[in-house]
Amino acid sequence: MNRSANQKMNIRKEEIYRVATRLFREKGYNATGMRDIALEVGVEAASLYNHIRSKSELLQQCCFRMAGDFSRQLEEQEQRNSALALEKLEAVLRFHIRAWINRLDEVLVATHEGKYLEEPWLTEFMQERRRYMKRIEHIIIQGMDHGHIRRAEPYPIMLTIMSTVRGIEFWHRKQQEVSATDLEDGLVDVIIRGLLPIPSYHRS
Amino acid sequence: MNRSANQKMNIRKEEIYRVATRLFREKGYNATGMRDIALEVGVEAASLYNHIRSKSELLQQCCFRMAGDFSRQLEEQEQRNSALALEKLEAVLRFHIRAWINRLDEVLVATHEGKYLEEPWLTEFMQERRRYMKRIEHIIIQGMDHGHIRRAEPYPIMLTIMSTVRGIEFWHRKQQEVSATDLEDGLVDVIIRGLLPIPSYHRS
DNA sequence: GTCTATATAAGGATAGAC
DNA sequence: GTCTATCCTTATATAGAC
Structure with a gap:
């Protein structure tokens, strides 16, 4: 895995983090579903698990x-x-x-x-x-x-x-x-x- | 329904309210289940609905x-x-x-x-x-x-x-x-x- | 890395016997 | 009023094709 692949992954992960943090604030942690996060990131919920371990x-x-x-x-x-x-x-x-x-x-x-x-x-x-x-x-x-x-x-x-x-x-x-x-x-x-x-x- | 029946119902309802409020604080509203409330009140979850309309x-x-x-x-x-x-x-x-x-x-x-x-x-x-x-x-x-x-x-x-x-x-x-x-x-x-x-x- | 499909658990609320 | 049993929805997370 070369450096640019690494950077792209980190960018994606950071985007997920940013979206999740905003939703956690707006709706609360428990009321925020992985589907909510995925929707705003623009992928399916299952795809999030390629970048993060868990909610x-x-x-x-x-x-x-x-x-x-x-x-x-x-x-x-x-x-x-x-x-x-x-x-x-x-x-x-x-x-x-x-x-x-x-x-x-x-x-x-x-x-x-x-x-x-x-x-x-x-x-x-x-x-x-x-x-x-x-x-x-x-x-x-x-x-x-x-x-x-x-x-x-x-x-x-x-x-x-x-x-x-x-x-x-x-x-x-x-x-x-x-x-x-x-x-x-x-x-x-x-x-x-x-x-x-x-x-x-x-x-x- | 006489007065004492009314009072008893209100006491029960008030107890549910008190337990629920404490649990909402401790665990958060969304993380508190009707089963949690029922457990501390000492009844089954379904029984709560004889006293309250909803969570x-x-x-x-x-x-x-x-x-x-x-x-x-x-x-x-x-x-x-x-x-x-x-x-x-x-x-x-x-x-x-x-x-x-x-x-x-x-x-x-x-x-x-x-x-x-x-x-x-x-x-x-x-x-x-x-x-x-x-x-x-x-x-x-x-x-x-x-x-x-x-x-x-x-x-x-x-x-x-x-x-x-x-x-x-x-x-x-x-x-x-x-x-x-x-x-x-x-x-x-x-x-x-x-x-x-x-x-x-x-x-x- | 993303998808579809699904496993598995837990949620709120209701039905109906007693 | 309380119980047991259950409906129905939603949740996180995984499996496996592509």
Whole structure:
């Protein structure tokens, strides 16, 4: 098998992956049939199995590709020794937001359909997410120790950073009214302001 | 049919609803079979149909029950004429958080599985959510007009308020480390502080 | 590598005895 | 109201011709 044959196969496989990811997002993993994927790729369902091993493999590819990209980005921030923790958090937050703006299919499938992974991938995937959240919590604690993030329970702050981006799913349906830049800056502003060490919030 | 027979039927139906909602959350709507529900209720699958019309009816009940509860609570806040918009938003946010803490099964099913509703319920459900988000945006704009919420794009702020609570899903798996009260106050603090009209955030 | 045909399992829902 | 038995559809995946 020469190189061009290999490349063609990879292109085909990548097309299947792209179609499948979109359908998994639109209809859900369990409600998406191999026939649905095959229809949009333009072949019969049986032909898909010349390129992939199973439907589950497509889900694995999506989930671990995203997990890898997110983990690598976080590692970059962790190693920016000259940066403040708050700056690292803002960079991570902006990475999350841009992923949800530019790669919505993949992040939604990884977020919502990941629970349908089979073992041992399910366990590995959930452990990886747990580690990821711990690492973000660690940056938050560093920021508090250095005094440029206000003292508070770090766990809810981490959850907020992890979850804020989810609203972007709604934004995609009405993209015209608010620009991607305004959306990103607006979200970042709420969160980062909420972390500043300024004792100015008085309950009524 | 006397009153006690009616009540017994409703109790049974309510039990089926409760079991189904939990399974829909744990396994997803499509991956939950009538046989799964029946097993936990303690009857055969066929017997369920003496109490409910279809599996889809259980999903409808969950989604619209939640939509109704949320809409009514928002209406209460809208009619608190003496309150500041920021106070209304905090009350709404706390209602969301408590729902995600105390009724996680139902809110998760309504949020994640609602897309599997059949027509015309799907359209009605999505329109209702759209209206709900518009109403929250309206309160935010009121707060800006009155000067007790900082001027900014209202749309990302609304998304943040809608989405912050989603992290609570993770909290339920490790309930011991942070109390429900600390979680609620921690989440509220980040968001509400991020809305205050204090020009103290300078980008580096 | 793609096709047709099919194996095998599971799904929601119904019929009819009790 | 609950049961057993079953209808009918759909699902993933495989076999084997071309």
